[in-house]
Amino acid sequence: MAKKPSRRQRPPRAAAFAVALALMALSFALGWFFGVRSTQFHGKILLVNDSHRLASDYVPEGLVNLYQQRHSFRLAGSEITLTRETYEAMEQMFHAAEEADMNGYIVTSGYRSYQRQTEVYAQSEPGKAQQPGASEHQTGLAFDVTVETNDGFESTPQYAWLAQHAHEYGFIQRYPANKSDITGISYEPWHYRYVGVDAATRMWQSGQTLEEFLGEK
Ligand SMILES: [Zn+2]
Numbered sequence: 001m002a003k004k005p006s007r008r009q010r011p012p013r014a015a016a017f018a019v020a021l022a023l024m025a026l027s028f029a030l031g032w033f034f035g036v037r038s039t040q041f042h043g044k045i046l047l048v049n050d051s052h053r054l055a056s057d058y059v060p061e062g063l064v065n066l067y068q069q070r071h072s073f074r075l076a077g078s079e080i081t082l083t084r085e086t087y088e089a090m091e092q093m094f095h096a097a098e099e100a101d102m103n104g105y106i107v108t109s110g111y112r113s114y115q116r117q118t119e120v121y122a123q124s125e126p127g128k129a130q131q132p133g134a135s136e137h138q139t140g141l142a143f144d145v146t147v148e149t150n151d152g153f154e155s156t157p158q159y160a161w162l163a164q165h166a167h168e169y170g171f172i173q174r175y176p177a178n179k180s181d182i183t184g185i186s187y188e189p190w191h192y193r194y195v196g197v198d199a200a201t202r203m204w205q206s207g208q209t210l211e212e213f214l215g216e217k
Helices: 013-038 084-099 114-123 157-169 177-183 197-206
Strands: 063-065 081-083 106-109 142-146 171-173 191-194
Touching (some): 063 084, 084 142, 084 157, 084 171, 084 191, 157 171
Antiparallel strands (some): 063 081, 106 142, 142 191
């Protein structure tokens, strides 16, 4: 029969406490790591286009009003919302832009409901807007940005900065100039989509669209 350990054989209380703390810190770090990494798996990246439509009742979880958050960018309105993760990544990105003396970004659009997209579609010229359910804006993961310019956003230094750095914060330029045959959307230099740093970096390096990256084209 095993003898009950005497008091002296037990680890000192402080050491046990330190081990418990270390285990807690480790599990927290692992949870954080895999939580962050999990957004980067192929199956979890939401593809929305004409042939992959969202349901009319799809509303992303955790939308935040950008106007009510700290923002290192201007807003075209006080009602623009995005998912919290998208907002946090974009705030980091525009804060970094500001530190690089790149200012004047104006966010013009974020989440758009199915109902709102129905109105936008009805009011647009044919081919100028996505059909309801086919707009990435319904994901809450995409936003439009511009600056005050007479020349078009694509010819501004702010655009050039995003083209070089957006992937570092998890964003892709979703509708590049030479890829409209794949995306089905003509060049939109102002439209950015959150996919996580890993996927964005790989797409930036390979020049792939989201459709190509996910093996859909
Ligand atoms: Zn857009």
